[in-house]
Amino acid sequence: MRKKYVVLSLLAIALLLFVTGCKKKIPAPAPLPPPVVAETKPAAPTIATFVAEPSSIDRGQSSTLRWVVEGADEVSINNGIGTVMASGTRQVFPNNTTTYVLTARNAGGSVTRSVTVNVNVPPPPAPEKPPAPVASLQERVNQLVDAYFDYDKFGIRLDASSALTQDADALKSIFRDFPSASLILGGYCDPRGSAEYNMGLGDRRARSAMEFLSNLGVDTSKLRPVSYGKEVQTCSEATESCYQMNRRVHFATGN
Amino acid sequence: MKMTKPFRVGLFSLLGLTGLVLSLGLAWAQSERTSDIVLKILGTSRPKIALPDLRGTGAALDLMPVLNQTLYTDVEMSGVFKVQPKSMYPLQVPQRREDFRPPEGNRYGNGLYLRDWSQPPVEANWLAVGYAAEQSGRLVLFGYLYNVNEPDLANAEVFGKMYYGSLDDAGARAVAHEFANDILKQFGSRTLAGTRIFFVSNRTGNDEIWSMNFDGTEQKQFTQLRALTLMPAISPDGSLLAFTTFAEGTPKIRVYSAETQQRKPFVNAVASMNATPEITRDNQHIYFSSTADGKSTQIYTAGINGAGMRRLTYSGAVEVSPRVNPKTGADILFVSDRGGTPQIYKMNADGANAERLTEGTGEAHNPAWNPDGETMAFAWSRGYEPGNYNIFIMDTISRQYTQLTYGSGRNENPWWSPDGRRLVFGSNRNGQSQIWTMLADGTQVQQLTSSGRNRMPVWSVK
Structure with a gap:
């Protein structure tokens, strides 16, 4: 066994001697100089400038992107612009505020810089009127019916109660469609009492109707009672039918 | 039972005579009663x-x-x-x-x-x-x-x-x-020359306050508010004029100098209506009707600029036209329907002791104090259809009254002359309402206006 080790060792020594003996014997060709590129990595490119002029436009106007890049193999801008020269300008027409990203590349790496063009979007056109209330506020109010009263009274009669019940539904719908509407609930009297007393009586009639409407769920904070006493007459004959026309509450637009 | 003819004749004569005596007596009593108030104002016999x-x-x-x-x-x-x-x-x-x-x-x-x-x-x-x-x-x-x-x-x-x-x-x-x-x-009186009447006229198209001399001359527009403006009240010294105007959409009170026509500061109560103002004789307070409680028209008082408002009535009825006694300042006439129909009441200046003066028949409106502080003039539909008012005067102490106009249309808003012997009032006896005057016994009826519709006169000492 020991002989085996000795032989192997001798062989290894002989081989080593052979190899070193060969090297010196055969002249090797001059090694190629190592490539410069591979040897020292180049610096990443520099984006000296990347601006949008102006940086804020109205929709439909243009902005100019201007850039200066040094040391890049390839320069590109996103948003569909693509590869560009190392320095240059490009007019853009963004529809909305857009951020442009410039990417400069070379073997040393890539750098990016972004610039944003703010686009002022014009206010949207007035929204189309909701289709439900086809009639104007005035037209809707004109459809409200008057409620009538007995002479020198402000109690709600049966006919007045059905008139006001009808008005209550209409008023709720009006206030739903015209949330900012405020209406006058005018109280009127026939010409027979004194002007002074009728101012008070007209107010009583308006308040009486308001209370009735309130009980039906109408938002009466949107109704303003105004007494016109006997100062505004719809009918001027000295007949009971005409007097009756004047003893009423009447809705009107107004503040 | 058979009656002899002479007996029957005698009986009927007796009945007829009794009727005659009764009616004569009633007529006498009536004329005696009515003349009492007039005589108190105009004197027992006029020279x-x-x-x-x-x-x-x-x-x-x-x-x-x-x-x-x-x-x-x-x-x-x-x-x-x-x-x-x-x-x-x-x-x-x-x-x-x-x-x-x-x-x-x-x-x-x-x-x-x-x-x-x-x-x-x-x-x-x-x-x-x-x-x-x-x-x-x-x-x-x-x-x-x-x-x-x-x-x-x-x-x-x-x-x-x-x-x-x-x-x-x-x-x-x-x-x-x-x-x-x-x-x-020589007779303890003086001419009304120099006195003026303020009234409401629509001759410009809007109801505005106008003024004229006591005899109807020099009719001049006082307000130019181009809005329903009515119910003038003049202070007893003639210096301040208050009224109600719709210039801001709802009835509100304004106070002006009657002489310079300058507007004075007056803060209205927050209410759907402030109306029928009345100025006290010291020019320091105003009485008015207001819906400030949000329910009904009640009588209030405040300082002449509207500050320090105080409520005087709590009836829940419609109450308007407060008129302060010009002599004592102690009691107030006003109109209320607290008893069912509009009638004239009197109460203390603090609102206490309200009592009805008119009988409760018909409708009574527009009380106006005579400068004597005892007699009032007012419009009453007593004996007539609703709306057909006549001018009456009443002794507020004895409550005796007498009627001065008789069914010639609608006669209302009486106001006394400063000497307390005449009345100015509105009447539509000739068609549209116009301003008229008459002596306190109902005679000497004169028409003062004729252009447009004229109403609500108040007589100023100057």
């Missing part, structure tokens, strides 16, 4: 005066119609006298003291004897005479007052004076007012 037209010479001639009309209006409207009809006057009218003659026997002097004026048909107690002329470019009026019941001419002349004025209509009116005032002063 009779003869007021012949004065004559003028030269440049004064053309001014005589204005001068005579002014003198007559002043004297007649005062209600101090009964002016005897001119058609009864003698043919010769003395113009100065030298024109009178001492009477001879029982003869008629054709106007130159004093007794020609005291005896039928003139039957006057007093006689005012005189004449006007031009003197150094001015108008001079010689005016005399005679007691024609005085037999002695020397004692009969009450006064003889000269009055100077400019030689034009204004001067003629001025001297006539002065002469009239001197006549009335």
